[in-house]
Amino acid sequence: MPPKLVRVTPAKLATWTDCRRRYRMNYLDRPTPPKSGAWAHNTLGAVVHNALRAFFDLPVERRTPEQAASMVTRNWKGDGFRDVDQQAEYRDRARDWVAHYVEDTDVSEDPIGLERWVSAPVGRIIAEGRVDRIDVRDGELVIVDYKTGRHALTTDDARGSQALALYAVAARRTLRKPCHRVELHHLPTRSVAAWEHTDDTLARHVARAEESADELTVAGDTLAAGGDADILFPPEPGRQCSWCDFRRSCPEGSAVAEDLEPWSMLAP
The missing domain is CATH 3.90.320.10 (Lambda Exonuclease; Chain A)
Structure with a gap:
């Protein structure tokens, strides 16, 4: 029988490349270890994405910078921000971003x-x-x-x-x-x-993705057969551990990286 095709997403491949322990915790461990709370920069990115999706769902004649900015307000969430003042500051920034984006972009055609x-x-x-x-x-x-x-x-x-x-x-x-x-x-x-x-x-x-898919499949199958999780999925401790969702469940990551506030990754 030919080998079964492996389903992969860019996020899955990137996690495997960055840290195999994080890959195991996110995609294989059940129950999944507890994750950290929301990060403000991720919330901000999600708001902008949702606002632009809603904007392009509008009829062409309503696709104005003002409507784009209003979509940010409509889709706003405050998860991970320090306080209401910080929320207001970055909500205004996001409104400006999408309004300027619409000014710079031909929005007269419907995306496929x-x-x-x-x-x-x-x-x-x-x-x-x-x-x-x-x-x-x-x-x-x-x-x-x-x-x-x-x-x-x-x-x-x-x-x-x-x-x-x-x-x-x-x-x-x-x-x-x-x-x-x-x-x-x-x-x-x-x-x-x-x-x-x-x-x-x-x-x-695609070839590089196939190589990673082969590796993660073998590691997962070996783990399921009783392999050593720490050998198959070693950590990659470094500065990036500060914003890893599984930092609290990883002694190596906790030892090398400082705690960050949920809003620390926002642009100044």
């Missing part, structure tokens, strides 16, 4: 996908995930990923993103249109980092 789930077999994996937005331009699909992080992004970020490449592969098979262009839209800096993939560069991203 908004928060669209795509899934397709390719090689030894089934690549899948939820794409922020999928446009159609000149007969081809374009993958759009919104970003609200602290730092501006570059062409290298778009080129090297395994997530965007897998979205492109899955989208073209799901929607049956060619897809090579991927874009990172960084709202705080009003900038777009784009990359035009070739079939070869997409294939290289």
Whole structure:
């Protein structure tokens, strides 16, 4: 029998690459170890994503900067913020971000996908995930990923993103249109980092995903057969442990990284 295809998402692959213990805790351990509370920067990103999805659901004649800003207010959540004053500050920032984004973007066309789930077999994996937005331009699909992080992004970020490449592969098979262009839209800096993939560069991203999928499958099967969890899924202690959701359940991570406040990752 041929080997079973492995379902992978970009988040799953990234977790495996970053820290195998975190992968085990998140995807294999049952019950799942307790996670930390909400992070304000994640809440902020989710609000912006939800606001833009709601905005593009509006009729074209209502897609104005003012409507975009109002969608932030409508979708606002305060999880992880220090207090109401900090909430108000970042709510105003987010309103400005989406309003300026709409000013800079052609919003007269309906995207083919908004928060669209795509899934397709390719090689030894089934690549899948939820794409922020999928446009159609000149007969081809374009993958759009919104970003609200602290730092501006570059062409290298778009080129090297395994997530965007897998979205492109899955989208073209799901929607049956060619897809090579991927874009990172960084709202705080009003900038777009784009990359035009070739079939070869997409294939290289898929090959790396297949390698990770093979590794995580073997580790998971060995664990289920009685293998040593600490050997199969070692931690990767470092600065990133400060914002790991499973820090309290990981002695190595707790020992090397300081506690952060839930709002510590917000841009100053």
